[in-house]
Amino acid sequence: MNTCTTMNKFKIIVIVFFLLMGKMSSAQNPILRENTAGFLFAADPSAEVFGDKVYVYCSHDQPDATNYESMKDYVILESSDMKTWTNHGVSLDPQLDKGFEYAQSNMNAPDAAYKKGWYYWYFPSDVTHVGVAKSKTPVGPWESAVSNEFTTIFDPTVFVDDDGQAYIFGNDHWVDIGEPGSHIMGAKLKENMIELDGPWVRLSKEVVNEAVHVFKRNGIYYFSARVGPVTQYWMADSPLPQYAVFKGELAPNSPESPNHTSVIEFKNEWYLFYHRGDVNHGSRYKRSVCFDKITFRPDGTIEPVVYTLDKEVAITVPTYAKRVPKENKDKMVSDAKETKLLEDGVIRYEAEIFDNQLGIKLENQNDGDQRTEIVQLSNGDWTSYNDIKFGNGDEPFSFRVRIATPNEGGEIVLRVNSPTGTIIGTIPVPATGSATNYATLSTKVNRILGSQTLYLCYRGKGDSLLNLNWFEWTPSLKKINKPKI
Numbered sequence: 001m002n003t004c005t006t007m008n009k010f011k012i013i014v015i016v017f018f019l020l021m022g023k024m025s026s027a028q029n030p031i032l033r034e035n036t037a038g039f040l041f042a043a044d045p046s047a048e049v050f051g052d053k054v055y056v057y058c059s060h061d062q063p064d065a066t067n068y069e070s071m072k073d074y075v076i077l078e079s080s081d082m083k084t085w086t087n088h089g090v091s092l093d094p095q096l097d098k099g100f101e102y103a104q105s106n107m108n109a110p111d112a113a114y115k116k117g118w119y120y121w122y123f124p125s126d127v128t129h130v131g132v133a134k135s136k137t138p139v140g141p142w143e144s145a146v147s148n149e150f151t152t153i154f155d156p157t158v159f160v161d162d163d164g165q166a167y168i169f170g171n172d173h174w175v176d177i178g179e180p181g182s183h184i185m186g187a188k189l190k191e192n193m194i195e196l197d198g199p200w201v202r203l204s205k206e207v208v209n210e211a212v213h214v215f216k217r218n219g220i221y222y223f224s225a226r227v228g229p230v231t232q233y234w235m236a237d238s239p240l241p242q243y244a245v246f247k248g249e250l251a252p253n254s255p256e257s258p259n260h261t262s263v264i265e266f267k268n269e270w271y272l273f274y275h276r277g278d279v280n281h282g283s284r285y286k287r288s289v290c291f292d293k294i295t296f297r298p299d300g301t302i303e304p305v306v307y308t309l310d311k312e313v314a315i316t317v318p319t320y321a322k323r324v325p326k327e328n329k330d331k332m333v334s335d336a337k338e339t340k341l342l343e344d345g346v347i348r349y350e351a352e353i354f355d356n357q358l359g360i361k362l363e364n365q366n367d368g369d370q371r372t373e374i375v376q377l378s379n380g381d382w383t384s385y386n387d388i389k390f391g392n393g394d395e396p397f398s399f400r401v402r403i404a405t406p407n408e409g410g411e412i413v414l415r416v417n418s419p420t421g422t423i424i425g426t427i428p429v430p431a432t433g434s435a436t437n438y439a440t441l442s443t444k445v446n447r448i449l450g451s452q453t454l455y456l457c458y459r460g461k462g463d464s465l466l467n468l469n470w471f472e473w474t475p476s477l478k479k480i481n482k483p484k485i
Helices: 003-009
Strands: 013-016 041-050 053-061 074-079 084-092 111-115 116-123 129-135 154-160 166-171 185-189 209-215 220-225 232-234 245-251 263-267 269-276 288-293 337-342 347-350 357-358 363-367 370-377 382-389 399-403 410-415 422-429 438-445 451-459 468-473
Touching: 003 185, 041 074, 041 111, 041 263, 041 269, 053 111, 111 154, 116 154, 154 209, 166 209, 185 209, 209 263, 245 269, 347 382, 399 410, 399 422, 410 468, 422 438, 451 468
Parallel strands: 041 288
Antiparallel strands: 013 084, 041 053, 053 074, 074 084, 111 116, 116 129, 154 166, 166 185, 209 220, 220 232, 232 245, 263 269, 269 288, 337 347, 347 468, 357 382, 363 370, 370 468, 382 451, 399 438, 399 468, 410 422, 410 451
16 A cells, blocks of 8 residues: 555644633644645544544545535544644545555545554445554554455444444444434444444434444443434443433534534543534535533533634635536435435425424434434424525525424424524415325415525424425526516
8 A cells, every 4th residue: 555655745744732721621723724734624533542642533625625525535633632733644545545446435434443453444435335444553554454345334433342342333324224214323343343243233212314423431331423413412331222311412513514523531531523614714515623621410411512712713604505516416415415406406405404403303204215304393493504595586486395294283484594584485284194194385485585594483383293304495596577667
């Protein structure tokens, strides 16, 4: 493998930071700054403590990225004190390095582990399969540990327990393993770290979107995953529990990007690593790694993490297109399947991929397709979606929702900017026969232009008003020629 050649292309840059002076965190965020030599966008941070140092294994966003398909290689950051960071640059390129000929597709969300003298680097191949690199040092050079992908899971993460037994975790967001749906999944690894030692086991009752991570503290196993925009967590007394116990929020929505987190203990402090897209003139597809302290309560539960940002770092508000070119119709533009461009310019959003919400519950459903959806919506609940592009025309257009409910009398109110903002449409919801019998309802939207934050507000009597699968619309592009007066 020519990883050494690759590494020689990048000068190892030592970036010195001072700690933030404050009670909530000792981090100065983001770790990498765009005005320093060797800067690059790093995301999906998998932080590990090897020896007396922290190593963060990251995916790599390109400076001109407009989607996730440009992620082709991986980056390592290193620190011995959480203040001074060494940026090793691109350290593994599975699509170019010799021995990884099987590797294909986006190089996102990696993880690393150590066992018996070897460091193992797990990465996705073809979205749902897992490739492995190995090295005698935490930073390489790396060689392939397998001749082909060795298992199927989304967002692989590996945990080695105190007794030396290793486990691999992830979720079956893109491909069902066992029961239908997207859940936290786990399995044992054999001693060689590249084979499963038994079947995949479902570990969560609840549906998750992605970004599974596992750590252990005081004999308790913690499982985390992104659910909608928020990182939630579970606790259990074993690494492969019947079902881990859901506990609530670990971290809020990551600014300008669906989040992906990891947790470490270093020098008697606990830290959450995450990424955000609103710094370094970044975006949803150009993210930067950050970290903040975690506070545990006496019973072992976690205080929701508060994100901090160095006061000298200006937050930028990026712009990016959620639509894809017509030649790429039906192509997902997000790792969470949030948007589709259908025939005739129709844009569809999966309802569960919201940016904010109040009172929302997610479940796996079946309407001919296996999927996650919002269920049992109640009066006063709402979901919001940022950067909805309504077009630049004056012509009214149809806005459609896919719902199911046995109840009469509910409605979905469309608002912009806030849950009490301007109403741009209302969709009365009749009974469809049952909570599993789906119908498409619509309303006309008129003279709403450009990009807006859309709020779907749910109103009616009582609880369990309706279940919501998706919504779609056709951006208005036609200008109406008004007669001259």
